Structures are given as C-alpha cells and as structure tokens.
Amino acid sequence: MSSVAKNPAAKAVPAAKSAEKPVAKRVRRTAEEARRLILDAAEERLARQGPEGLRLQDIARDVGISHPAILHHFESREGLVRALIARTNAQLRDSLLGALGSDAANQDAADHIGHVFEALSDRGTARLLSWLLLTGRATEESDAHNIMGEIVEALQAKREEYAKDRGTPAPEKEDTLFIAMLTANAAFGEAIVGRQLAEAAGLDQDGIKRFRKWFAKVLNDHLEREG
Amino acid sequence: MSSVAKNPAAKAVPAAKSAEKPVAKRVRRTAEEARRLILDAAEERLARQGPEGLRLQDIARDVGISHPAILHHFESREGLVRALIARTNAQLRDSLLGALGSDAANQDAADHIGHVFEALSDRGTARLLSWLLLTGRATEESDAHNIMGEIVEALQAKREEYAKDRGTPAPEKEDTLFIAMLTANAAFGEAIVGRQLAEAAGLDQDGIKRFRKWFAKVLNDHLEREG
DNA sequence: GTAAGTACTGACATTCTTGTCAATATGTGA
DNA sequence: TCACATATTGACAAGAATGTCAGTACTTAC
Numbered sequence: 429m430s431s432v433a434k435n436p437a438a439k440a441v442p443a444a445k446s447a448e449k450p451v452a453k454r455v456r457r458t459a460e461e462a463r464r465l466i467l468d469a470a471e472e473r474l475a476r477q478g479p480e481g482l483r484l485q486d487i488a489r490d491v492g493i494s495h496p497a498i499l500h501h502f503e504s505r506e507g508l509v510r511a512l513i514a515r516t517n518a519q520l521r522d523s524l525l526g527a528l529g530s531d532a533a534n535q536d537a538a539d540h541i542g543h544v545f546e547a548l549s550d551r552g553t554a555r556l557l558s559w560l561l562l563t564g565r566a567t568e569e570s571d572a573h574n575i576m577g578e579i580v581e582a583l584q585a586k587r588e589e590y591a592k593d594r595g596t597p598a599p600e601k602e603d604t605l606f607i608a609m610l611t612a613n614a615a616f617g618e619a620i621v622g623r624q625l626a627e628a629a630g631l632d633q634d635g636i637k638r639f640r641k642w643f644a645k646v647l648n649d650h651l652e653r654e655g
Numbered sequence: 656m657s658s659v660a661k662n663p664a665a666k667a668v669p670a671a672k673s674a675e676k677p678v679a680k681r682v683r684r685t686a687e688e689a690r691r692l693i694l695d696a697a698e699e700r701l702a703r704q705g706p707e708g709l710r711l712q713d714i715a716r717d718v719g720i721s722h723p724a725i726l727h728h729f730e731s732r733e734g735l736v737r738a739l740i741a742r743t744n745a746q747l748r749d750s751l752l753g754a755l756g757s758d759a760a761n762q763d764a765a766d767h768i769g770h771v772f773e774a775l776s777d778r779g780t781a782r783l784l785s786w787l788l789l790t791g792r793a794t795e796e797s798d799a800h801n802i803m804g805e806i807v808e809a810l811q812a813k814r815e816e817y818a819k820d821r822g823t824p825a826p827e828k829e830d831t832l833f834i835a836m837l838t839a840n841a842a843f844g845e846a847i848v849g850r851q852l853a854e855a856a857g858l859d860q861d862g863i864k865r866f867r868k869w870f871a872k873v874l875n876d877h878l879e880r881e882g
Numbered sequence: 883g884t885a886a887g888t889a890c891t892g893a894c895a896t897t898c899t900t901g902t903c904a905a906t907a908t909g910t911g912a
Numbered sequence: 913t914c915a916c917a918t919a920t921t922g923a924c925a926a927g928a929a930t931g932t933c934a935g936t937a938c939t940t941a942c
C-alpha cells in the first residue's frame with residue numbers, strides 16, 4: 429500500500445528525446461473484454477479491502493491500464509459500482525437457481541443449504557454484496573427482489589410436490605419464505621462473522637463443515653415436522 | 656448533503672471590525688463528554704451511511720465542533736475508529752450477557768433470541784460491527800473472542816442446569832456452540848440483508864416479528880429434542 | 883487574582899481521488 | 913491503402929479529506 433512512487437522529477441523532462449524508451453506497446457482490447465477485466469479487478473479489490481479499496485487508480489494498475497480507461501468504459505466510479513452490482517446479482521441468481529433446479533429429484537435440505545452457503549462464500553460474493561448493501565447502494569431497483577421471489581417460488585413448488593407424493597398437506601408458503609430467509613441470513617452472517625466466531629470457538633475448517641451439517645439437520649427436522 | 660457553504664468571500668476580510676457578529680460563544684466540555692458526543696455522532700453516521708459517511712468534517716458538524724477538535728481527542732481518524740470499535744464491543748458484551756443473566760429462571764429460548772436480535776440491531780450495532788470485521792479491523796486483539804466464549808459458557812451452564820432439573824442427559828457443548836453461532840450469524844445477516852429480503856418478500860414490520868418468532872420456535876423444538 | 887493546563891478554533895498544507903481533454907494508436911471495413 | 917471509429921493515454925483541473933499549527937478562551941489549582 430501507498431508505495432506510490434510518483435517520481436516527480438520526471439515532470440520537468442517532457443520526454444525530450446525518448447532515447448531508448450521501450451514505449452510499452454499499447455494493448456487494445458474489445459470493449460467487452462476490457463469491461464470484464466476491470467470488473468474482475470474491482471471485485472477482487474472490493475472483496476479484499478472493502479469499499480475504501482475501490483480506487484480507480486488501483487484497479488487500473490491491477491488491470492494494467494490507465495485510470496481514464498475505466499472512466500471511458502463505465503462513465504464514472506459510480507457507474508463501475510453499479511455494473512459490479514448488476515454482474516454480481518446475476519451470477520448469484522444463476523448459481524442459486526441452478527443449484528435448485530439441477531437435481532430436481534433430490535429433496536435433501538442439506539444439499540441445498542450447502543449450495544447456498546457455497547454460492548455466497550465462494551469468491552466472497554456475500555462479502556461483496558454486504559458491502560454494497562452497507563453502503564446503501566443496491567437499494568433502488570435491485571434485482572434482489574426478483575431473486576428472492578424466484579427462489580421462494582422454486583422451493584415452495586418442490587415442497588408441494590413432495591407433500592403430494594407423501595399425501596401430506598401442503599406446507600404454508602410463509603414457512604417456506606422463512607426457511608429461505610433464515611438460510612440467507614445465516615449464510616450472509618457466516619460470510620461476515622463466521623471466521624471470527626469459528627476462531628473464537630476454536631473451530632477448524634472441519635468444525636465449520638460440522639456446523640453447516642448441523643444447521644441442515646435442524647432445518648430437516650423442521651421440514652419433516654411441517655411437511 | 657454537500658451544501659457546504661464555504662463562503663470564500665469571508666477570506667479576504669479578516670474580521671476587520673466584527674461590527675455585530677454574535678461570535679457564537681465557544682462551548683467547552685470535559686474531555687470525557689466530548690469523546691462521548693463524538694463517538695455517538697460517528698456511530699450514527701456509520702450506521703446510517705456506511706463507512707464512506709465517516710468523515711471528520713461531517714462528524715464535527717454533527718457535534719457542533721470543528722474537526723481538529725476530533726483529532727485533538729482521538730489523535731487521528733484511525734484512533735477514532737479504534738475507539739469506536741472498543742466501545743461498541745463493550746456495549747454489545749454488556750447487552751448480551753445482561754440479557755442472558757437477568758432472567759435466570761426463564762428458560763424460553765425465544766426470549767433469549769429476541770434479546771440477541773435486539774442487541775444486534777439496535778442502533779445498527781451489527782452493521783457497525785460488520786463493517787469493522789469486513790475492514791479487517793477488530794481482528795487483532797478483538798474482544799470478540801472473549802464475548803463469544805462467555806456467551807457459550809453462560810448458555811451451556813443454563814442448559815446443564817435445566818437438564819439436571821428434568822433429569823435428562825446434559826447437552827453436548829458443541830450443540831450449544833452451534834446454537835450460538837447460528838443465532839449470531841442469523842442476527843448479523845438480518846441486520847445486513849434482512850431489510851432487503853423482507854421487502855422483496857413483501858413482509859412488513861409485523862412479518863419480521865413473525866420471522867423471529869418462527870426462528871425461536873425452530874430452535875426451541877431443537878432444544879426440546881436435544882435437552 | 884494569577885498561572886497553568888487544556889478544550890477548542892481558523893487557516894493552511896499535503897495528499898489523494900475523481901473526472902476532463904486533447905492527442906495517439908490500433909483494429910475494421912471499404 | 914485509406915478512412916473511420918474507438919480504446920487508450922498523459923497531463924491537468926477541481927475538490928475533498930486528513931492532519932498541523934499557532935493562537936484563543938475557559939477551567940481549575942494555588
């Protein structure tokens with residue numbers, strides 16, 4: 429950090445001769461590629477250092493471009509942040525719905541929960557989203573609405589189908605909603621304080637796994653009672 | 656925001672006459688009082704606007720002092736943040752242990768959980784702590800370790816006592832730990848994404864209450880099964 | 883009443899950060 | 913091969929944020 433190396437002496441010498449300078453041939457990417465690289469770098473910075481680490485110059489250096497290039501592609505810093513929100517939301521949505529939809533036959537809650545936790549902690553997605561939520565962004569149009577709705581719908585459909593197979597009454601929709609909320613809350617919470625808590629409790633990586641399993645079992649017991 | 660009103664014209668006139676200026680008599684507080692007021696304002700800003708809202712000038716304006724006064728009391732911005740961490744940690748600890756210790760006879764988990772949630776959501780404590788955790792502060796000496804340990808000890812003691820009364824076998828300690836972790840995770844998660852999720856699901860304030868009750872019931876069911 | 887200590891202030895210095903602009907280089911299509 | 917579109921850059925502008933400093937006013941101890 430802060431080894432900026434501004435080299436102020438160079439200012440007085442406007443490259444008068446450029447005797448042997450290698451000139452570092454300029455790289456030109458497609459707009460799409462450039463945007464992707466910039467978002468990747470921004471995501472990485474945000475996950476590691478938080479919003480205060482989200483500086484155009486730093487990101488530019490990570491990518492190997494100059495910071496005005498970022499402005500060129502995203503208009504403003506705010507535009508970059510919004511694009512990052514959008515991309516992260518989309519990724520999360522795909523990841524979650526994909527996990528729910530793929531193994532249509534599998535009714536085991538533990539698997540689903542595992543998927544949710546992984547989708548949120550992998551790549552620090554939860555931390556990233558937490559940042560955006562904490563900074564008050566993502567409040568406006570936010571796709572979060574749709575995502576949550578879709579998830580609950582998919583889950584409810586599964587439970588109803590399962591109930592029909594067993595001949596038990598269909599579960600309350602609010603119950604399904606609460607299950608989803610608790611899982612989401614717990615996953616976000618774990619992404620933020622999980623490491624601290626686990627450390628405080630003397631839990632190792634395996635202990636964290638046991639915790640997730642335990643959580644899945646608690647939910648499973650509940651499901652069996654409620655249908 | 657940003658209605659700064661710098662009034663640059665005043666610069667050229669060094670209060671030559673000071674004809675009718677009320678001069679706004681200077682207020683002098685005890686160091687302790689000043690520190691408290693500053694921390695209150697900082698906490699408020701942080702909870703409402705996130706880390707980017709934590710600017711010395713803003714906080715100073717909230718308190719009604721000049722920003723160098725803050726530096727006088729806390730040395731640096733970083734010093735202010737550390738002081739804020741310490742105070743928040745202490746408050747949370749008192750709040751949680753107080754809730755657990757007060758009604759020693761009451762074994763109802765719902766109450767405890769309600770207390771935990773309230774302790775964490777009050778004044779955005781959880782958001783504040785989340786920010787501190789996400790920025791990697793609080794990692795070093797952090798009292799979090801102690802807090803978690805104390806809570807689990809207190810809870811476990813209660814469960815064992817209860818088990819003795821009922822003549823059931825004492826619960827596993829790891830089970831108690833997991834209950835505490837899940838509650839903490841869920842509370843933190845709710846503090847961050849809860850509002851978004853509730854909104855997305857069309858839950859009003861009352862719905863959030865129902866959710867907490869539901870969660871308490873899930874845990875209660877678990878407790879009854881495990882002792 | 884006086885002296886000492888200190889909470890507090892305004893003005894300034896420094897550094898950082900976003901954003902603008904004119905110029906340049908590179909890929910693409912005719 | 914030439915023209916055009918645009919990705920990219922260095923230099924600069926403007927403003928914001930923390931931090932420094934000398935001085936001011938209030939409290940307290942003697």
